[in-house]
Amino acid sequence: MAAILLAGGLSRQHAPTDLDPLGYALLTASGLALAARRRAPVTVLAVTGLCALGYQAIGFDVPAAAFVFAVYASVRAGHRMITVAASVTLLAALPLAGLASLDDTEEAFAQARGALEIAWLIAAGAAGEALRQAERRADEAERSREETARRRADEERLHIARELHDSLTHQISVIKVQSEAAVHVARKRGEDVPEALLAIREAGREAARELRATLEALRDDGKSPPQGLADVPDLVNRARTTGLNATLTIEGQCQGVPATVDRTGYRIVQESLTNIARHAAAATASIRIDYRPDALVIRVDDDGKATPDTASVAGVGLLGMRERVTALGGRLRAEPRSAGGFSVQAELPVDRTS
Secondary structure, eight states, rough: HHHHHHHHHHHHOOOOOHHHHHHHHHHHHHHHHGGGGTHHHHHHHHHHHHHHHHHHTTOOOOHHHHHHHHHHHHHHOOOHHHHHHHHHHHHHHHHHHHHHHOOOHHHHHHHEEEHHOHHHHHHHHHHHHHHHHHHHHHHHHHHHHHHHHHHHHHHHHHHHHHHHIIIIIIHHHHHHHHHHHHHHHHTTTTTOOOOOHHHHHHHHHHHHHHHHHHHHHHHHSSOOOOOOOOHEEEEEEEEEEEEHHHEEEEEEEEOOOHHHHHHHHHHHHHHHHIIIIIIIIISSSEEEEEEOOSSEEEEEEEEOHHHHHOOOOOOOOHHHHHHHHHHHEOOOOEEEEETEEEEEEEEEEETTOO
16 A cells, blocks of 8 residues: 555655655555554554545555545444544644645545545445454354253253263262171170271272262352362372371472462372272372472382383373373373382472462
8 A cells, every 4th residue: 555655645746845755655655554453443544544645644645545444444343433633633634734735626626536435445444344343243142052962961961960960979878888887786786896997998089079079069059169289188198098008298388379289289199099009009198299380290109019120001090190290281200110119290280379
């Protein structure tokens, strides 16, 4: 547009004056101003209008084409009233600008009509309004699709919650009730309650609590917050009831840890202790949680039967841990230790501003 206006100014015949360089500069600036039409449409509207008045006053009989494009951009951005006011003002001011270089009033009005036709402004405004309406309808359709997707996701969560409730709650309740009854009968008879039975009872209680929390999270009711690192000491205590000598070491201050990192850290410790109880045949386990300025580091070691030359097969638990850690942009290392046993170390990045 700047090149077209400048070429138009060079091709039109007019009386040379000392203001010609200013006229060419205004023509060029009028076109170049359109580069900012998306970011500042009203400002561009004002600049192109003033430039048109300026080069018309100097004597350059060049159409105000840049102003027409500015009208389109301004209406598209939604500034209809401002655009109408600016257009009316420019239409009224152009003849006055022409009088600055022409002595003939009739010729000045003819030049003004040639520089800016009302039909051009109407067409530009109509095009901008049509595109603005089309974009608004497209945005509304996108929002409608997103709302539909969210509604379907909510329905699916409720369906999953119902399925979990139907398939798991009964079985866990049976385990819980049977273990509670067995402990009660043993104590009533004055017999020693086996540690394994106590562990089964506690595991049943914990499974019921976790299932309830999961169902509530799926329902999005927010009544039962998910478990996090503050619950790790309870995990360690339950592991001790199974005969495992588990120790917990915490370093640093737990401040500003995002909820996703907090939950993932808890799940890593939980899954690690579960794997130790199922597969490691270990006597001791150490859990270390290190709160660093930019990361949360969790390490769980055991003295089980794993050796460096043992082929390590990643089960569902390890795969789940790795997926959780990777999703947060962290690193997970799970491998046998050189001194024997198995080690799980996770490093989770922490954004304190999130």
